[in-house]
Amino acid sequence: MRLLQAGVLALWLACTGAQAGTAPAEQGSGESVLTMRVDGELTIGTQGEVEAYALRTELTPDIQKMLDKAIPKWAFVPIEQDGKPVRAKTPMRITLVAREIGEQKYEVKIDNVIFSPLTKEDREAAERAAGKAVARMNRLPFPRYPQELMLAGIEGSVLLRLRLNPDGSVADVFAEQSSLYNVKGSRRALDKARALLEKSATDAARKWTYSVENASAEQTQDIDVKVPVKYSLKGPDEIERDGVGVWRYEYRGPRLDPPWKKADDMEPIVGVSDLNNGEMVSGNTPFRLRDRSVLNQAL
Known part of the structure; x- marks a missing residue:
């Protein structure tokens, strides 16, 4: 576990000449947690x-037993077809x-659950079948890894929320949440490191473009996408496995909603x-739990 101290932060500011306003405003301190992702079908x-x-x-x-006890208790809004x-x-x-x-001693909870196709092929097939617009990211340069x-050796991730223009350019970009991996230190230093990653990701995303299919101009204006930006020193295979079926230490900031978010109960919550x-x-x-509070109970 790497240590990130406040003194390191002061060195960054001195070396990079950072001034007030060069990074996104910090909106709440993060928390230290262990996370694990589990894939399946329902x-x-x-x-x-x-x-x-x-x-x-x-x-x-032990984890299998916890989930076997919790999942059968979930209740959903029934899925309807032709009424x-x-x-x-x-x-x-x-x-x-x-x-x-x-x-x-640790308390384990279900932090979140997503009921959406996540692979590119499955997601695009589902959107076409439902008559929805399909947004495909063009080949883009990766955001600059903050040198400091x-x-x-600090790794992390930023979850971006993008709203697209009819031509596939990015109309708005917002960092919904960010995390640092396997690092400890003062909250001030860690939150500053998150802000550096968020600035790097949002600056790059403003220049991204998408190819949009199967949509009118009116429909396209309603397209927004959630995209993770990973900052890792590992190889591609290691990045893909990181956090899947194993515990990963995160210093994670709060999840925030973008200013353009509409009240929509059918929108999946993603962290x-x-x-x-x-x-x-x-x-x-269309897959909605009747009561999401079941996800926040100790297993």
Whole structure:
């Protein structure tokens, strides 16, 4: 575990000549947690009950037992087709969070669950089948890795929320949440490091473009996408496996909503800990828990 101290932050500011306003305003301090992602699929019955589920991620017996106890209790708003309730199957991504509650004691909860196709192929196929616009990211340069963080070996991630123009350019960009991985230090230093990653990601995203298919200009204006930007010194294979089926230490900031967000119960809630590198979430989902408070209970 790397240590990031306030003195390191002072050195950054001196070396980079950072002035007030060069990084996004810090909007709340982060928290230290352990997270783990678990992939699977879920079948919902006509009454909104969990009819079947399968977890593809290999888990330890204790985690498997926790989820086997929790998932069957979930209740969903029934899925309807032509006005009638139907059985429905969906991919599922569970994010677990563990918080320290004592000396070497942790409380485990389900932090979030996503019921959306996350691979590029599955997501685009689902959007086309539903008659929705399909947004595909063009080949883009990766945001600049802040040199001061790279030299210190600090890795992290930023979850961006983008709103697209009809021509596929980015109308608005907002950093919804950011995390640092496997690093400890003063909150001031850690929050400053998050702000540096957020600035790097948002600056780059303003120049991105997308190819948009299957949409009128009016529909395209409503497209927004959630995209993770990973800053890692690992190889591609290691990045893909990081946090899947194993605990990962994060210093994670609060999740914030962009100013253009509309009240929409069908919009999936996505956090920085929920997505792998290269994944993207867009649009709404018909899969809705009746009561999301079941996700915040200790397992």
